[in-house]
Amino acid sequence: xxxxxxxxxxxxxxxxxxxxxxxxxxxxxxxxxxxxxxxxxxxxxxxxxxxxxxxxxxxxxxxxxxxxxxxxxxxxxxxxxxxxxxxxxxxxxxxxxxxxxxxxxxxxxxx
Amino acid sequence: xxxxxxxxxxxxxxxxxxxxxxxxxxxxxxxxxxxxxxxxxxxxxxxxxxxxxxxxxxxxxxxxxxxxxxxxxxxxxxxxxxxxxxxxxxxxxxxxxxxxxxxxxxxxxxxxxx
Numbered sequence: 001x002x003x004x005x006x007x008x009x010x011x012x013x014x015x016x017x018x019x020x021x022x023x024x025x026x027x028x029x030x031x032x033x034x035x036x037x038x039x040x041x042x043x044x045x046x047x048x049x050x051x052x053x054x055x056x057x058x059x060x061x062x063x064x065x066x067x068x069x070x071x072x073x074x075x076x077x078x079x080x081x082x083x084x085x086x087x088x089x090x091x092x093x094x095x096x097x098x099x100x101x102x103x104x105x106x107x108x109x110x111x
Numbered sequence: 112x113x114x115x116x117x118x119x120x121x122x123x124x125x126x127x128x129x130x131x132x133x134x135x136x137x138x139x140x141x142x143x144x145x146x147x148x149x150x151x152x153x154x155x156x157x158x159x160x161x162x163x164x165x166x167x168x169x170x171x172x173x174x175x176x177x178x179x180x181x182x183x184x185x186x187x188x189x190x191x192x193x194x195x196x197x198x199x200x201x202x203x204x205x206x207x208x209x210x211x212x213x214x215x216x217x218x219x220x221x222x223x224x225x
Binding site for chain 2: 042073091104
């Protein structure tokens with residue numbers, strides 16, 4: 001079975017709203033997590049990462065939160081734009097090499 | 112543009128056939144990873160090569176094999192193809208052999224098995 005998954009397969013927001021995409025992981029030994037964005041017809045694109053020794057990391061308009069107690073990861077996108085419409089995957093790193101991906105959340109942004 | 116290239120972009124073939132997918136990593140990256148993306152299974156890790164050596168295997172079928180050449184490009188060979196092998200195949204590269212490394216993905220090869 002999968003060790004990483006997402007709570008919702010789809011999320012629809014209005015332009016300008018903040019978006020929160022959630023992810024649960026099952027392996028407490030995972031020590032590195034990445035969020036990827038995949039647009040239609042393209043490969044996954046790195047958004048932000050976080051190591052297990054951190055609870056929060058911020059990038060440009062994005063924040064990743066890690067709650068190790070409940071094994072939960074979230075991606076917050078501020079002021080969501082139509083260009084943010086894509087499928088978002090969380091991934092965890094096990095054994096320092098392979099990324100294990102969840103199934104993804106499709107974010108739809110309407111203007 | 113991630114800097115990772117994959118060819119061909121699309122491939123249509125018949126069951127029982129054999130195909131080769133090619134990946135060129137970003138300049139300077141030593142690791143190449145192969146992933147399969149299908150609608151029902153999502154993104155699945157297949158295999159990882161670092162500087163020509165196999166580092167890890169994931170959910171890779173015995174009908175599939177890969178190698179990384181001295182110039183660091185990699186090829187994924189899929190044989191005795193079945194309908195269920197139809198999927199997007201991505202390669203990704205990273206500078207080092209593991210650990211906390213961002214993986215940069217190529218645009219993918221869409222394989223259709225008829």
